[in-house]
Amino acid sequence: MNAGSILILPGDGIGPEVMAEVRRIISWYGDKRGLEFEVSEDLVGGAAYDVHGVPLADETMEKAQGVDAVLLGAVGGPKYDDLDFSVKPERGLLRLRKEMDLYANLRPAQCFDALADFSSLKREVVAGLDIMIVRELTSGVYFGEPRGIFEENGERVGINTQRYTESEIARVARSAFELARKRGNKVCSMEKANVMESGILWREVVQKVHDEEYPDVELSHMYADAGGMQLTRWPKQFDVIVTDNLFGDLLSDVAAMLTGSLGMLPSASLGAPMANGRPKALYEPVHGSAPDITGQGKANPIACILSFAMALRYSFDQGEEADRLEKAVEKVLADGVRTPDLLNEEGKTPASTRDMGDAILAAL
Amino acid sequence: MNAGSILILPGDGIGPEVMAEVRRIISWYGDKRGLEFEVSEDLVGGAAYDVHGVPLADETMEKAQGVDAVLLGAVGGPKYDDLDFSVKPERGLLRLRKEMDLYANLRPAQCFDALADFSSLKREVVAGLDIMIVRELTSGVYFGEPRGIFEENGERVGINTQRYTESEIARVARSAFELARKRGNKVCSMEKANVMESGILWREVVQKVHDEEYPDVELSHMYADAGGMQLTRWPKQFDVIVTDNLFGDLLSDVAAMLTGSLGMLPSASLGAPMANGRPKALYEPVHGSAPDITGQGKANPIACILSFAMALRYSFDQGEEADRLEKAVEKVLADGVRTPDLLNEEGKTPASTRDMGDAILAAL
Ligand SMILES: CC(C)[C@H](C(=O)O)[C@@H](O)C(=O)O
Ligand SMILES: CC(C)[C@H](C(=O)O)[C@@H](O)C(=O)O
Numbered sequence: 001m002n003a004g005s006i007l008i009l010p011g012d013g014i015g016p017e018v019m020a021e022v023r024r025i026i027s028w029y030g031d032k033r034g035l036e037f038e039v040s041e042d043l044v045g046g047a048a049y050d051v052h053g054v055p056l057a058d059e060t061m062e063k064a065q066g067v068d069a070v071l072l073g074a075v076g077g078p079k080y081d082d083l084d085f086s087v088k089p090e091r092g093l094l095r096l097r098k099e100m101d102l103y104a105n106l107r108p109a110q111c112f113d114a115l116a117d118f119s120s121l122k123r124e125v126v127a128g129l130d131i132m133i134v135r136e137l138t139s140g141v142y143f144g145e146p147r148g149i150f151e152e153n154g155e156r157v158g159i160n161t162q163r164y165t166e167s168e169i170a171r172v173a174r175s176a177f178e179l180a181r182k183r184g185n186k187v188c189s190m191e192k193a194n195v196m197e198s199g200i201l202w203r204e205v206v207q208k209v210h211d212e213e214y215p216d217v218e219l220s221h222m223y224a225d226a227g228g229m230q231l232t233r234w235p236k237q238f239d240v241i242v243t244d245n246l247f248g249d250l251l252s253d254v255a256a257m258l259t260g261s262l263g264m265l266p267s268a269s270l271g272a273p274m275a276n277g278r279p280k281a282l283y284e285p286v287h288g289s290a291p292d293i294t295g296q297g298k299a300n301p302i303a304c305i306l307s308f309a310m311a312l313r314y315s316f317d318q319g320e321e322a323d324r325l326e327k328a329v330e331k332v333l334a335d336g337v338r339t340p341d342l343l344n345e346e347g348k349t350p351a352s353t354r355d356m357g358d359a360i361l362a363a364l
Numbered sequence: 365m366n367a368g369s370i371l372i373l374p375g376d377g378i379g380p381e382v383m384a385e386v387r388r389i390i391s392w393y394g395d396k397r398g399l400e401f402e403v404s405e406d407l408v409g410g411a412a413y414d415v416h417g418v419p420l421a422d423e424t425m426e427k428a429q430g431v432d433a434v435l436l437g438a439v440g441g442p443k444y445d446d447l448d449f450s451v452k453p454e455r456g457l458l459r460l461r462k463e464m465d466l467y468a469n470l471r472p473a474q475c476f477d478a479l480a481d482f483s484s485l486k487r488e489v490v491a492g493l494d495i496m497i498v499r500e501l502t503s504g505v506y507f508g509e510p511r512g513i514f515e516e517n518g519e520r521v522g523i524n525t526q527r528y529t530e531s532e533i534a535r536v537a538r539s540a541f542e543l544a545r546k547r548g549n550k551v552c553s554m555e556k557a558n559v560m561e562s563g564i565l566w567r568e569v570v571q572k573v574h575d576e577e578y579p580d581v582e583l584s585h586m587y588a589d590a591g592g593m594q595l596t597r598w599p600k601q602f603d604v605i606v607t608d609n610l611f612g613d614l615l616s617d618v619a620a621m622l623t624g625s626l627g628m629l630p631s632a633s634l635g636a637p638m639a640n641g642r643p644k645a646l647y648e649p650v651h652g653s654a655p656d657i658t659g660q661g662k663a664n665p666i667a668c669i670l671s672f673a674m675a676l677r678y679s680f681d682q683g684e685e686a687d688r689l690e691k692a693v694e695k696v697l698a699d700g701v702r703t704p705d706l707l708n709e710e711g712k713t714p715a716s717t718r719d720m721g722d723a724i725l726a727a728l
Pocket of ligand 2: 194195225454457458613
């Protein structure tokens with residue numbers, strides 16, 4: 001059956017390498033499970049800049065709007081560091097998020113049992129960890145106006161604006177509560193309501209959405225700085241965390257690092273339902289483009305593969321197939337297959353990106 | 365000799381309890397080391413609100429402007445949670461920071477050897493850790509205008525403004541470089557220049573101050589989210605970190621928690637030199653008012669005592685006396701004296717706040 005359409009944007013650095021393994025997994029689903037995806041591919045980030053002079057061409061933006069799911073590898077690299085702000089690789093990603101209105105960024109921070117010793121935290125603090133950070137992704141200080149560098153009283157001043165409307169807060173709060181109901185039924189909302197008025201509104205709206213629509217979910221509030229502390233102290237106290245774009249950027253990176261599984265973590269960015277009932281959606285690994293290991297077959301494709309598993313679950317309503325893929329990954333890890341990022345003992349021969357893909361296909 | 369003037373603002377919760385021990389230390393310096401401080405005391409936070417209806421009275425503000433050093437305990441508590449934003453306990457603290465123009469907030473994150481096992485991180489990751497976070501404290505999103513909750517298109521919108529001028533960035537960068545020269549000679553500056561124009565200006569100005577005035581100091585730049593990751597992965601890579609008000613709030617809390625010594629960490633907030641050459645200065649523990657243990661003699665006074673040690677060093681030019689006090693604290697810890705927050709074995713009898721003060725006085 002035609003399972004739906006996917007636009008692949010491999011991007012820069014290790015993006016194309018890890019995406020090559022995802023393509024093989026996608027083909028496997030067509031061959032073996034009868035899920036035939038219509039796959040197209042295009043450029044984003046520095047790769048797009050090299051060809052079009054912009055990090056995301058209008059045609060690519062249009063394509064992204066027309067598919068069921070976008071899979072993105074990674075953007076950026078030292079080659080593009082000195083580009084003007086407006087054409088930096090990151091702007092391509094930010095444009096996708098904004099124009100597709102992907103307001104709910106789901107970032108699971110999960111500690112894989114086989115990898116618990118990789119964390120800088122003690123095993124008992126992270127083993128079995130499974131939290132979900134829901135980060136608002138289309139508003140806040142990332143997009144608020146006015147913004148820029150201006151001249152004032154004879155010197156320059158850099159300005160950005162944090163801005164949240166009630167409806168922007170309410171919709172991402174709903175995403176968090178919905179997710180919580182399918183998990184541990186607990187949401188912790190984080191802001192700086194003690195210092196920022198936008199945080200006061202955030203807290204109030206989250207509480208209101210809770211009281212009116214999700215009274216069955218346990219809700220707590222925490223200042224974002226205390227949240228960062230608690231994440232490092234005892235992360236297992238959390239189930240779902242909901243927070244704004246900027247706090248979410250920081251806190252989800254801290255949470256990801258805790259797990260010791262940075263090369264393993266996927267993410268989903270979801271928007272409103274399209275005409276066919278599926279949400280606008282973009283999936284990408286949490287890790288970056290890793291220019292230092294690009295082209296050496298050292299990249300771990302698991303984060304990108306698990307991002308496709310999230311696509312199966314959230315875009316294609318194939319929860320069981322997503323489980324199958326996640327279990328295959330767990331099995332391969334339990335079997336001891338390790339890309340270089342997952343090895344700390346000398347003497348062991350690491351698996352290449354392709355070896356890891358092979359192992360996962362075999363486990364499937 | 366008259367060593368200088370100190371205004372004590374014990375504040376709320378455990379503030380008064382820990383400050384009582386600091387007062388004894390201050391007296392000891394008068395009696396035994398001939399350093400006689402002129403000490404006065406006043407109200408801040410909820411305690412001030414209860415009496416004056418505001419979290420910092422104008423007379424108190426004036427007194428703070430007139431002394432060599434302000435020592436603050438902690439502010440806030442559940443009793444004040446529902447107060448209007450403008451009179452919340454925190455506003456008292458923020459007013460002190462802003463009106464005294466205390467732009468450089470020094471937050472050492474130090475792991476005490478005797479306490480390394482208290483961290484949620486592995487011993488080898490944190491043992492011996494000694495980093496200094498320099499957080500800009502009087503600008504950024506904490507104070508930028510416009511701010512507030514407004515009505516727009518039939519709904520409310522919460523707005524805050526991130527704002528940094530070149531001179532605001534340059535002066536805190538200088539503080540960081542000066543400190544680095546007395547330490548490991550390395551500064552890492554953190555922002556989100558990939559997303560925020562204020563971050564672009566931040567990076568540019570820090571680089572310029574470096575190139576023109578501190579070329580001998582090693583300077584690097586990191587995105588704040590990656591900074592949060594690196595702090596949890598391998599914090600010992602850092603010496604001095606310089607960052608803005610909001611990122612500094614989060615990152616310094618994460619760094620503090622890493623050390624496992626949260627009840628132990630002091631801070632100094634410094635401004636421009638006064639007529640007598642001493643900087644405007646406020647010293648306070650990193651921990652909060654801890655309402656859950658207030659009035660039970662359980663609070664650890666060390667963070668507040670070490671804040672006074674910072675005052676000896678930065679306000680009163682008594683580096684050797686500061687060393688003496690810090691060594692006394694280390695000795696007491698090595699001897700096994702432990703307030704409840706420093707005990708994880710059952711069966712041991714914890715020291716009270718007063719016991720800890722006694723032990724430190726004895727060690728002096
Ligand atoms: C690449 C960058 C623009 C991006 C962000 O800041 O959102 C990244 O850090 C992320 O978290 O996805
Ligand atoms: C109490 C609060 C206003 C304060 C802040 O956000 O600066 C605190 O978190 C701190 O870090 O000193």
